[in-house]
Amino acid sequence: MGYEDLHPPGVDVDDDLLVRLAEAAWLAQPSILAQQLPPEMFEARLQSERIAGLLNEQEALHAQEIDSHATAVRIEVAGAASMLEGIAAREYRRMAAAAGKLAEASDIIGSRKVGKRITSMIAEALQQRSNQLAFGSLYVPAMLHASVRSEANRKLKPNDIFDFRHAAAALPYCRAFLTDGPLKSLITSGHVKLDTLYGCEVAATPKEAIDLISRLIL
Structure with a gap:
């Protein structure tokens, strides 16, 4: 998704140039790169507030679509999968170029249609437990x-954005996740049980953390 966002509107930029620009940015000194970016990009709190506000606004507009927790999961999984649309489109163009299909390799609009179809298949695949395990960073x-969305009166808080990212980075790949009480309650709640799905124990108090770590290292 981020790759596709690098295409400036109204400017003809090919994929090779974008790759070179991304590689140059990756190798540049962070202090130099930071000077080229607007200061607000480093305001993590402001960014999380903006994202939470946008998500709450969109969820309010589509609240009538949520008639159950299962429906909310299906919609959110589809949304998570759609984030891969740009990557899928880029890979399609790369593979087309490698196969000598130059028309397909240069067809941005066509490749995005392919990306949509691929992400639809990913969303469907994430209904299966084996794929939930394999793609935890999307599913968590x-x-x-x-x-959160299936609770009528609950809204996302800015800190939830950070919490959910931390959970996605830990639960599918670690044996233990140390967090706070509210996030533990959400992760281990009846409809969710992500700790059980991924076999990752969650601790939220110092005593729980000490007991858990002690068991893991013995």
Whole structure:
């Protein structure tokens, strides 16, 4: 998704140039790169507030679509999968170029249509447990967002954005996740049970953390 966003509107930029620009930015000194970016990009709190506000606004507009937790999960999983649309489109063009299909390789609009079809298939695949395990970084935040969204009077808080990212980075790949009480309650709640799905124990108090770590290292 981020790759596709690099296409400036009204400017003809090919994929090779974008790759070179991205590689140059990756290798540049962070202090130099930071000077080229607007200061507000480094305001993490402001960014999380903006994202939470936007999500709450969109969820309010589509609240009538949520008739159950299962429906919320399906919608959020589809949304998470759609984030891969740009990557899928880029890979399609790369593969087309490698196969000598130059027309397809240069067809941005056509590749995005392919990307949409691929992400639709990913969303469908994420209904299966084996794929939920394989694509935890997509499934975990989708499930947590769905759990918040399915509660009629609950709204996302800015800190939820950070919490869900931390959970997505830990639950599918670690044996233990140390967090706070509210996030633990959400992760381990009846409809969610992400700790059980990924076999990752969650602790929220110092005593729980000490007991958990002690068991893991013995």
